[in-house]
Amino acid sequence: MPAASDRSGAGVELRGQAGTTARQPGAGRGRLNRLIGEIRIKRQGYVLLAPYFMLFFLFTAFPVLMAFGLSFTNFNVLEPPTWVGWDNYANLFVKDEVFLIALKNTLLFAAITGPLSYVACFFLAWLINELSPGIRSFVTLLFYAPSISGNVFLIWQVAFSGDSFGYANAFLMKWGFILEPIQWLQDPKYMLGIIMVVQLWLSLGTAFLAFIAGLQGLDMTLIEAGAIDGIRNRWQELWFITLPSLRPMLMFGAVMQITASFAVAEVATSLVGFPSPQYAGHTIVTHLNDFGTIRFEMGYASAVATFLFALMLGTNLVVQKLLRKVGG
Amino acid sequence: MRLGLAIRLRRQKKLNRSWPVDIALFLLLSGAGAFMAVPFVFMVSTALKPLDEMFLFPPTFIVRSPTLDNFYDLTLIFANSWVPLSRYVFNTIFVAFAGTAGHVILASMAAYPLAKLRLPGGGFLFAVVILSLMFAPQVTSIPNYLTVTWLGLLDSYWALIFPALATSLGLFLMKQFMEQIPDALIEAAKIDGASEYRIFWTIIMPMVRPAWLTLIIFSFKGLWGTGSGAQGASFVYSEQLKTMDYAFSQILSGGFIRSGPMAAAALIMMLVPVAIFILTQRSVIQTMSTSGLKD
Numbered sequence: 001m002p003a004a005s006d007r008s009g010a011g012v013e014l015r016g017q018a019g020t021t022a023r024q025p026g027a028g029r030g031r032l033n034r035l036i037g038e039i040r041i042k043r044q045g046y047v048l049l050a051p052y053f054m055l056f057f058l059f060t061a062f063p064v065l066m067a068f069g070l071s072f073t074n075f076n077v078l079e080p081p082t083w084v085g086w087d088n089y090a091n092l093f094v095k096d097e098v099f100l101i102a103l104k105n106t107l108l109f110a111a112i113t114g115p116l117s118y119v120a121c122f123f124l125a126w127l128i129n130e131l132s133p134g135i136r137s138f139v140t141l142l143f144y145a146p147s148i149s150g151n152v153f154l155i156w157q158v159a160f161s162g163d164s165f166g167y168a169n170a171f172l173m174k175w176g177f178i179l180e181p182i183q184w185l186q187d188p189k190y191m192l193g194i195i196m197v198v199q200l201w202l203s204l205g206t207a208f209l210a211f212i213a214g215l216q217g218l219d220m221t222l223i224e225a226g227a228i229d230g231i232r233n234r235w236q237e238l239w240f241i242t243l244p245s246l247r248p249m250l251m252f253g254a255v256m257q258i259t260a261s262f263a264v265a266e267v268a269t270s271l272v273g274f275p276s277p278q279y280a281g282h283t284i285v286t287h288l289n290d291f292g293t294i295r296f297e298m299g300y301a302s303a304v305a306t307f308l309f310a311l312m313l314g315t316n317l318v319v320q321k322l323l324r325k326v327g328g
Numbered sequence: 329m330r331l332g333l334a335i336r337l338r339r340q341k342k343l344n345r346s347w348p349v350d351i352a353l354f355l356l357l358s359g360a361g362a363f364m365a366v367p368f369v370f371m372v373s374t375a376l377k378p379l380d381e382m383f384l385f386p387p388t389f390i391v392r393s394p395t396l397d398n399f400y401d402l403t404l405i406f407a408n409s410w411v412p413l414s415r416y417v418f419n420t421i422f423v424a425f426a427g428t429a430g431h432v433i434l435a436s437m438a439a440y441p442l443a444k445l446r447l448p449g450g451g452f453l454f455a456v457v458i459l460s461l462m463f464a465p466q467v468t469s470i471p472n473y474l475t476v477t478w479l480g481l482l483d484s485y486w487a488l489i490f491p492a493l494a495t496s497l498g499l500f501l502m503k504q505f506m507e508q509i510p511d512a513l514i515e516a517a518k519i520d521g522a523s524e525y526r527i528f529w530t531i532i533m534p535m536v537r538p539a540w541l542t543l544i545i546f547s548f549k550g551l552w553g554t555g556s557g558a559q560g561a562s563f564v565y566s567e568q569l570k571t572m573d574y575a576f577s578q579i580l581s582g583g584f585i586r587s588g589p590m591a592a593a594a595l596i597m598m599l600v601p602v603a604i605f606i607l608t609q610r611s612v613i614q615t616m617s618t619s620g621l622k623d
Binding site: 035038039042044045046047048049051052053055056058059060061062063064066067070077120124127128137139140141142143144145146147148149150151152153154155156157158159161163164165166167170171173174201204206209210212213214216217246247248249251252255256258259260262263265266269270285288289292293298301302305306308309312313316317320 | 367435466467473477545552580587595612
């Protein structure tokens with residue numbers, strides 16, 4: 001029995017671990033003693049683990065459970081939390097119309113910028129891989145730079161400035177497409193689209209680098225063998241050889257892009273302000289920040305956070321399942 | 329080695345391709361490149377524009393008479409604030425350097441036993457780390473606020489540094505990279521009587537230099553811009569503890585007329601992380617080649 005529970009905890013990724021569980025048919029007691037002995041021998045390993053994992057559990061793992069617990073309470077930080085059951089969740093979906101707008105916008109980001117940025121990350125990495133090493137590192141830098149350049153995305157605010165000095169307006173007015181400047185960042189019609197463009201500009205991040213690395217490390221004997229087996233053009237090579245061999249990278253990249261695409265907030269609040277006109281740039285994370293850091297309704301904000309957690313984790317796990325089937 | 333060989337093989341062996349497709353792909357790549365580059369050109373140009381040129385119609389895309397006025401104005405804007413600019417600069421540098429150094433050391437320490445020692449429970453811990461990659465840090469911002477308050481760290485540098493020390497991406501990448509180190513090296517050191525601490529510090533750490541350079545750029549880029557987000561702003565509210573990016577993000581609230589100094593500030597802010605990436609790119613790519621999620 002202990003051996004079975006030992007394995008079940010590590011569903012996602014495990015290598016070499018299964019071999020260490022006791023193979024002998026001995027009684028549970030002997031196995032327990034062996035385990036204690038093993039832990040004692042390797043105690044230095046646990047000492048090395050301890051500082052990181054103490055902080056990790058304090059700031060990343062337990063907070064998820066804490067948010068879940070708090071989401072059933074009414075809590076304003078000053079007074080102790082009071083139990084309200086499912087009220088917060090009921091309010092989210094029944095009474096809080098702004099949350100529904102936030103949910104709709106967030107799902108739009110996840111459904112549009114998520115897949116687009118993922119495909120862009122892979123496709124651009126694939127194109128770059130053909131270049132000579134010098135040019136390749138320059139182009140990599142150019143594509144990766146927006147995601148490490150901090151506030152540079154604010155320049156889009158100047159480009160889409162609502163007066164005739166903004167580039168977008170000036171260009172359109174000069175060529176006679178429009179007569180009056182458009183209030184790009186105040187008009188709910190355009191806000192979401194502009195945030196998406198900026199979000200895409202920022203999205204060639206960690207996943208992009210992982211794809212570049214994966215393509216460079218591709219096993220060339222596979223491609224040679226493919227050529228012998230009758231692979232004729234690069235599209236076939238991409239589909240039958242490159243994509244299946246890059247599956248681990250594709251899965252890692254998917255995690256990065258999905259998580260980021262659900263977490264849009266800072267770009268939205270910087271570009272269109274908070275609260276945005278008619279909440280057209282409102283997302284789940286800005287809703288969370290509103291209740292958490294402005295109104296101090298921690299219980300309600302925790303319900304939003306728990307919902308977001310479920311949404312991100314659920315999407316990730318489903319996509320992992322699907323990607324496992326690619327070329328499988 | 330293997331990487332170099334692979335690249336050479338690719339040069340020799342090209343599949344028969346049609347030139348229209350080649351041209352189409354080249355145009356696509358150029359288009360994407362232009363989309364990525366134009367905002368940077370625009371920003372440099374805006375940073376160098378004199379004020380009168382900002383208000384030309386149609387606006388000039390490339391600056392006509394470049395000047396450093398905006399950088400000078402930046403210091404003027406902060407001459408009136410009661411927190412001097414140098415304080416914001418110090419705050420950012422302290423938070424970014426202390427947080428990055430701590431993260432690299434703690435994540436490497438934890439990655440070694442996970443990668444090489446087959447600890448009972450290690451697989452479970454790593455599975456939790458992978459699960460935590462699947463949600464954004466915003467999910468935990470409320471509990472973290474309460475925890476930071478409870479620990480008495482609210483409104484101090486540590487409120488920004490502590491949560492960043494144990495980000496999961498760093499541990500994940502470091503552990504994956506360490507798995508490539510041959511076990512024989514570690515066994516040999518053990519026979520010589522070295523402790524795990526000694527093996528970690530004198531054998532493993534020098535070998536994973538590419539991985540810690542990667543952790544440095546990822547951790548640094550997060551901490552360098554940490555103060556202007558909603559979380560940063562609520563964890564640290566005293567003006568004298570605020571970071572440079574927070575101070576700079578307030579500039580544009582002065583309206584369009586401030587876009588010159590804003591661009592100048594953004595230009596200064598991006599130089600450091602971009603410079604770090606230029607210096608570490610090769611190592612980062614090498615590290616990322618082990619980043620895959622195995623099934």
